[in-house]
Amino acid sequence: MLRSGLVSSCLVALAACSPSSGADEYDVTSPAPSLNWQRDVVATRLEVDLASDSAIATLDLAASTRTGASFEVGTLAIESVEGPSGPIPFRVDAGRLDVGLAARKPAEVRVRYSFERSKALEGVTLGGTTFTWPHFCGNVFPCKSQPADGQRFELAVTGAPSGRSVVYPSSIVADAPSYMLAWAVGDYTKLDLGETKDGRRVSVHYLPGEKSKAVRGTEHLVAAFEWLESTYGEYLYGDDVGSVSAAWGPGAFGGMEHHPLWHVASSAMDDEETHVHEAAHGWFGDAVRLSCWEDLTLSEGTVSYLAARALEAVAGASFGATVWQNYESRLDDVIATEDRVALPASCNEVDVLRDLWNEVPYMKGAFFYRAVETEVGRPKLDAALAAFYARYRGKAARMQDMLDTIADETGFDPAVLAEGWLRSLGRPDR
Numbered sequence: 113m114l115r116s117g118l119v120s121s122c123l124v125a126l127a128a129c130s131p132s133s134g135a136d137e138y139d140v141t142s143p144a145p146s147l148n149w150q151r152d153v154v155a156t157r158l159e160v161d162l163a164s165d166s167a168i169a170t171l172d173l174a175a176s177t178r179t180g181a182s183f184e185v186g187t188l189a190i191e192s193v194e195g196p197s198g199p200i201p202f203r204v205d206a207g208r209l210d211v212g213l214a215a216r217k218p219a220e221v222r223v224r225y226s227f228e229r230s231k232a233l234e235g236v237t238l239g240g241t242t243f244t245w246p247h248f249c250g251n252v253f254p255c256k257s258q259p260a261d262g263q264r265f266e267l268a269v270t271g272a273p274s275g276r277s278v279v280y281p282s283s284i285v286a287d288a289p290s291y292m293l294a295w296a297v298g299d300y301t302k303l304d305l306g307e308t309k310d311g312r313r314v315s316v317h318y319l320p321g322e323k324s325k326a327v328r329g330t331e332h333l334v335a336a337f338e339w340l341e342s343t344y345g346e347y348l349y350g351d352d353v354g355s356v357s358a359a360w361g362p363g364a365f366g367g368m369e370h371h372p373l374w375h376v377a378s379s380a381m382d383d384e385e386t387h388v389h390e391a392a393h394g395w396f397g398d399a400v401r402l403s404c405w406e407d408l409t410l411s412e413g414t415v416s417y418l419a420a421r422a423l424e425a426v427a428g429a430s431f432g433a434t435v436w437q438n439y440e441s442r443l444d445d446v447i448a449t450e451d452r453v454a455l456p457a458s459c460n461e462v463d464v465l466r467d468l469w470n471e472v473p474y475m476k477g478a479f480f481y482r483a484v485e486t487e488v489g490r491p492k493l494d495a496a497l498a499a500f501y502a503r504y505r506g507k508a509a510r511m512q513d514m515l516d517t518i519a520d521e522t523g524f525d526p527a528v529l530a531e532g533w534l535r536s537l538g539r540p541d542r
């Protein structure tokens with residue numbers, strides 16, 4: 113669709129390129145807005161004013177072999193696009209912003225816009241808290257929602273209603289997927305929980321009436337975070353980390369991997385597994401990004417397994433057994449009602465919300481790792497997970513890369529287990 117083959121052949125021999133065929137699109141110096149999804153976003157600095165529902169996004173863009181740059185802008189109303197030397201031509205079409213930039217040069221683009229409040233969990237919600245997974249970042253800031261795209265962020269949010277505070281990280285210092293950035297608005301109280309050996313200060317932000325639930329749900333959070341650091345490797349997203357209660361409304365359960373201040377649904381504030389699950393996304397799903405949405409198991413299956421392991425390690429064997437009992441019933445339920453293949457063979461062809469996201473990638477993924485653990489033992493599987501994290505942190509990877517790493521590091525090829533747990537319906541014979 114992007115006709116990249118034609119472009120690269122023109123760039124190899126510019127003089128031979130005919131200016132009469134698609135000159136606007138292929139002239140490497142043209143400032144006219146042009147479609148270009150390939151230009152990488154290196155960093156986004158976001159200044160948000162909740163009083164006027166407006167924002168300025170300053171995007172640092174890498175050089176591209178093609179002119180222009182494109183971003184998802186969903187329901188945003190784009191007011192202006194500027195660079196360091198003045199206005200930049202732009203066009204908005206069907207939720208996509210194209211800007212005019214010369215090829216082969218890095219660029220800084222400043223986009224002024226206003227945003228809408230969404231009743232659904234699709235961008236900036238009516239309560240003010242953001243929800244961007246999987247592909248709603250474009251309702252919050254100009255972005256690219258593909259999970260493989262990583263970038264750094266700075267964030268400043270002002271204009272909260274009186275009596276409300278905004279909880280967010282002011283900077284994200286290592287590459288992260290667009291769905292990681294978030295803020296939460298509410299009448300928050302911060303409770304410091306402690307510090308890990310590596311120096312991470314762990315906290316929980318709770319809403320009125322939630323203190324006892326928040327305390328219960330985070331009883332082992334510091335120890336679990338420390339266990340993840342010591343078992344799998346260095347955490348990348350700063351020293352102040354923790355759970356933030358998110359008032360998503362009735363029916364919402366679970367959390368969202370908005371590191372370093374991940375969100376936990378108000379209804380799940382007393383659920384230790386949810387807090388640790390979201391914490392573990394700092395390693396898998398955020399620091400290691402998904403190459404394709406089809407690799408969702410690399411995020412959700414891996415952290416479901418890690419949450420059970422971390423809680424068993426820090427809260428005891430019977431606590432771990434309870435987590436696995438809960439996983440058993442979640443697995444049985446989803447197989448009985450909504451079974452599917454956890455790891456489809458395609459790449460970015462499924463609609464992740466409609467076709468893939470349910471308990472399957474979480475639970476079949478967790479049980480796949482437990483089956484590998486039974487074969488190779490915990491120390492070898494942990495070493496393989498740590499080796500995988502060391503290799504892919506700050507990058508995107510496929511679940512197949514994990515299977516290859518397990519085979520390389522443990523000497524056990526998990527292909528048959530992957531076939532049974534991840535590439536088939538039902539559950540394999542135990």
Ligand SMILES: [Zn+2]
Pocket residue numbers: 369389390393411412415
């Ligand atoms: Zn998750």
